Amino acid sequence: MDGLPAVEFHNLVKQFGTVLASDHVNLSLAKGEIHALLGENGAGKSTVMCMLSGVYRPTSGEIRMNGTAVKIHSPKDAAKLGIGMVFQNFRLVQTLTAAENVVLGDSSPFWRTRRWMERKTREIEALALRVGLPFAAGRPVARLSVGEQQRVEIVKCLYRGNSVLILDEPTSVLTPAEADQLFATLRKLKSEGKTIILTTHKLKEVMAVADRISVMRKGQMLATLDRAQTSEREIARLMVGQDRSPPKTRVPREPGEPLLIMDKVTVVSDRGRHALDEVSLTLNTGEIVGIAGVAGNGQKELAEVLAGLHVWKSGTITFREFRWKGPSVRGSIKQGIAHVPEDRMISGLAGGLGSVDNLLVKSYHSDERANLGFLRTALNRLWSQGLVEQFDVRTAHLDAPVKQMSGGNQQKLLFAREIHQRPHLLIAVHPSQGLDVGATDAVHNLLLGLRAEGRSVLLISEDLDELLLLADRIVVLFAGRVMGEMTHERADREQLGMMMAGVT
Amino acid sequence: MNKYRLELDPSGRESPWWVTIVALLLAFSLVAVFILATGKNAATVYAKMLTGAFGTEFGLTETLVKAIPLMLCGLGVSLAYRIQVWNIGAEGQFVAGAMAATAITVYLPGLPAWSALPLMVLAGIASGALWGLFTALPKVLFGVNELIISLMLNYVALQALDFVVYGPWRDPAGKNFPGTPAFTAAESLPVWGNSRLHMGLLLALVAVVAAWVFVQKTRWGYELRLLGANSEAARHAGVNIKSYAVLVMLLSGGLAGLGGMAEVSGVAHRLLYGISPGYGYTAIIVAWIARLNPFGIVVSAVLFGGLIVGGYSVQTLGLPSSISNLLQGAVLFFLIAGSILGKVRVRRREAA
Incomplete structure (x- = not known):
């Protein structure tokens, strides 16, 4: 030089x-x-x-x-x-x-x-x-x-x-x-x-x-x-500007009974190929299951099927001992499945609307938020104010369009909406994508908090560090198939990387 | 080297409210050039238009009479535009409503006012909504572009109107005039004093308030707003997008149909050839000037009503009333330009 x-x-x-x-x-x-x-x-x-x-x-x-x-x-x-x-x-x-x-x-x-x-x-x-x-x-x-x-x-x-x-x-x-x-x-x-x-x-x-x-x-x-x-x-x-606060300690705990059982589920993608190919997956209560894999290997379809957004061609899905007949977004929400989608500004939040309207997305049809079809406007504002404070979302004003917020605050708002309903299962897709270190920690702590309460998380991420840090089990998807599974204790970065690249 | 350059504002905010005012001013300035070309003084002409439209009781009531159909049609299309359903068929839906209301007077003659008017209102709304449904169904079932269907259906409605007023419904005592017999008093909306201002204004204002409450306060209005702001987020919330396309077309058509009913029952007192001088098209501009805001539509509808009436009043100065068409076109042009150029910022080049 x-x-x-x-x-x-x-x-x-x-x-x-x-x-x-x-x-x-x-x-x-x-x-x-x-x-x-x-x-x-x-x-x-x-x-x-x-x-x-x-x-x-x-x-x-x-x-x-x-x-x-x-x-x-x-x-x-x-x-x-x-x-x-x-x-x-x-x-x-x-x-x-x-x-x-x-x-x-x-x-x-x-x-x-x-x-x-x-x-x-x-x-x-x-x-x-x-x-x-x-x-x-x-x-x-x-x-x-x-x-x-x-x-x-x-x-x-x-x-x-x-x-x-x-x-x-x-x-x-x-x-x-x-x-x-x-x-x-x-x-x-x-x-x-x-x-x-x-x-x-x-x-x-x-x-x-x-x-x-x-x-x-x-x-x-x-x-x-x-x-x-x-x-x-x-x-x-x-x-x-400061030391990273170490994430909440991840206390080992025994997983509970099965919450979600997917048996040989096959999904045909919009392009006509098999996005998921006979995927079998079991999720227990109080467990974070990580889905590793490079984007485009079926993660999106897996999340969409569980959120009720996508049909599946064959196989069975059983959630809380109830066998699903077909996809229904409302059905998934009612059964307690929360979804933090990837690309929060594309499918998660409506950028032009304010915080209140964005927080209402999943709950506006509940009796708490609306009465005989009329939204309880004053009550909902109060409720939103509470959530915004509880989840430390920094916004200029409750009615300020959410597209003006930073990425971290948008993600916190999204999490606030999904978590406050106390879901049985949270599907989190690339939850820390594009977030800075502080906001990433906040998201990780929220996920661990859910686990500590005995709720389950399906964590779909491309970030191996994140999966190794949080997940009880890591399942690797490659070309729509389950390539393998590793427990938190036995997880090996190199082996996971090989599986993600399609090598067994 | 240019000293200035253009930059696109990345935040993509909506252009500020004063852009609308500037667009209106520019439109009036542009048309002033044409007026000057005829040798008239533009200021005198505009002053005449202003007093003609708003300066006298007659002018004011006439302006409001014109504002009623604009308000109802504008409110209708604004609901559809909220979720990017481009209904340009308010004209046809208006005519369909006018025809259905008239059908009551033709096939059920002699009804008393308490049953005739409500029936006509219902018929007008239902038939406009049906006309809207004709646009919505091909759209949601086969993905046909609603712009094309709704526009084509306008011509279908106008042909149907011609058929009935020249054919089966023509007034036998009308000396071959293409129109139905005059409505009875029971079939006409009450008017205010000696003017032509009719109860349709009340219906329109009620519709405006109802639309605002619906959009801002109800669950369905919330879904509509969510859908308009981000259809993908709405899909993730379980909102059925197709059923909303149908719903807004029903509402949109229903409101335009009510406008058609009010026009035949309140103003013309019969169904005529050419019952609408393009209200359904002007309503599109009315809705955009108001930025789809229901209360804003009241203001912009009155403004455009004034433009039409003002256009008539300048005829005494020897100018054609098409001056107001010229103004409408110019307003739309500058408004669209404003909404696009509003996203562009002029920056001075730094000294190199």
């Missing part, structure tokens, strides 16, 4: 209205280093990355590359300077092949003949193989897995000869094995002199791959640390 820094931020300020999203940030990235940018949600990581990739323009301050000041006013400018970004949500055209996506925007002969395309496809496949991220370049992107799609994005940056790579939460969509593969590639690229900057929530990964780590909080750059001279604990402390 000698010579001038590849990229330097000098007193970079970005102001949105009255909010300083980036408050005089200074940062330097050396040539040939992997730099991790850490911080809670809203710390300003994305803002900084977006300024580097030309999505936002700084209010003031300067970006220097190799010692000279540069102006990055658009993604085009960034591309010219050799800066490429891999977004969390890929920017790929689903119907085009991987190779066509890579050459998109490439200056090329006007006629892209079949022969030209074939040559490019081979070139791209060779490039991908060389860096250790192989994929079938001639295949339409829609038919590639999420992990492969990410590879296409990275190879796209390399194909364009970018020297600075920005990766936003690159491992959030990968299996542990795929993530390891990615890290190996990043190290290789580093040795070739590329500068890599990435964000992640997972401290373990940071320690595994980063050379230096910068921590942001509330728009300010707190520190840049050498990996060798720091610890997970120090980083976590910097991020949240």
Whole structure:
């Protein structure tokens, strides 16, 4: 790491209205280093990355590359300077092949003949193989897995000869094995002199791959640390500003009698394939059962069937000794099944409505909340006020649209709604996704609290740490089948990772 | 280099209330250009329109007479728009209501007022609702686009109207005039004093209050709001989306049908060729100006009623009454522009 820094931020300020999203940030990235940018949600990581990739323009301050000041006013400018970004949500055209996506925007002969395309496809496949991220370049992107799609994005940056790579939460969509593969590639690229900057929530990964780590909080750059001279604990402390409160102790307790019995349940997905394939699963009272697996292996359908949102083709579902005849959302709610869906703003909350209306979603037809069809408005406000306080939801006003709240507060509101009904079973799908450390702890404590009360939780998560921390048993789903099961005591990270990747 | 650039406001908030006012002002300014082109003074014309529509007792009552159908049709479509059901068939539902109310006078003549009027109200509502159902059923059963069906059904209703007023229901004493015989006093809504202002206004205001109570205070209104705000969240709450599409089309059609009944029974006192001068279409603008708020619809309906009456009054200045059509079009144009441009912010470029 000698010579001038590849990229330097000098007193970079970005102001949105009255909010300083980036408050005089200074940062330097050396040539040939992997730099991790850490911080809670809203710390300003994305803002900084977006300024580097030309999505936002700084209010003031300067970006220097190799010692000279540069102006990055658009993604085009960034591309010219050799800066490429891999977004969390890929920017790929689903119907085009991987190779066509890579050459998109490439200056090329006007006629892209079949022969030209074939040559490019081979070139791209060779490039991908060389860096250790192989994929079938001639295949339409829609038919590639999420992990492969990410590879296409990275190879796209390399194909364009970018020297600075920005990766936003690159491992959030990968299996542990795929993530390891990615890290190996990043190290290789580093040795070739590329500068890599990435964000992640997972401290373990940071320690595994980063050379230096910068921590942001509330728009300010707190520190840049050498990996060798720091610890997970120090980083976590910097991020949240205090030591993480250790989660509630997870007292061992004997599971009760069976609450939910699924026997050889098969579900056909909207696309016509078997999303769940003869899945048998038993959940006992007072137990947290974790469902591990990479997204798209049947978790969504499992949650939807139990929430009464999806039909199943064969098999039986018995809940509290009552055998289900067919899906019914109301039926599931009445029987005491609560559901915290993934993507809380898509299916959980109505962003344009206030807290009261959002809290009413599951209970508005009860006699407590409505009388002869008329909502008990005054009473419901009081009740909402109580819940908001009890679950520590910070909101400007009970009627303020919930889309204005932070992700953590939205999730707390959602949990408040689902838990206050004292459900027998809570289905929680990626409950801590996108939450900062403090809010994640709050969610974990809520789940453990339910367990302590003798209620059951079906915890669907892609975060192995979360499952290992909370679940009494972990069941791994792969391609709609149960790959295996492990108890809390016997759980083994590596073995789980293998099962998640479909290896037994 | 431009000194300014445009940025999309990421928060996606609703545009502030004053955007509506600015849109109205811009619409009037644009039409002023056309008025000036005819050699008239726009200020005089607008002043004439204002006094014509609101300045005299006659003008005011006429404005309210026009506001009644706009209010009922606007209220109807606003319920459907709340959950993104794009009913543009208020015109047909209005005509269907007018025809059904008239059918009572044709087939059950000589009823006393206490039975004739309620029957006509019921017939108007039921027939408008049925017309709405014709749009809702193909939508929920086969996924047919409601915009197309509801629009096409307008023409069906208008053809049916032509058929009855030129054919079986035509007044034999009407010298070939395409209309039914005049209603008896018992079949006409009571009017206020010597004006043409009829009891339909009361019906419309009751409907407005009822719609507000329904949407804000009842369980079903809550489901409607939830559905409008996030249909996926509503599905997770067990709300049956299809049945709500049917319900809003029934309500929407029923309200427009009531508007049609009020028009024949309160104003025309017979069913006529061309009974609606496009109330069902103007109502769409009325609903959007009010941002689907029931009480806002009262205001915007009166405003548009005034526009129509004001348009008549400028005829004495030698201008055609289509000035008010011009204004309606301009208002809609600027309103839509406002709601889209309201999301865009102009930012000054920083000194480079």
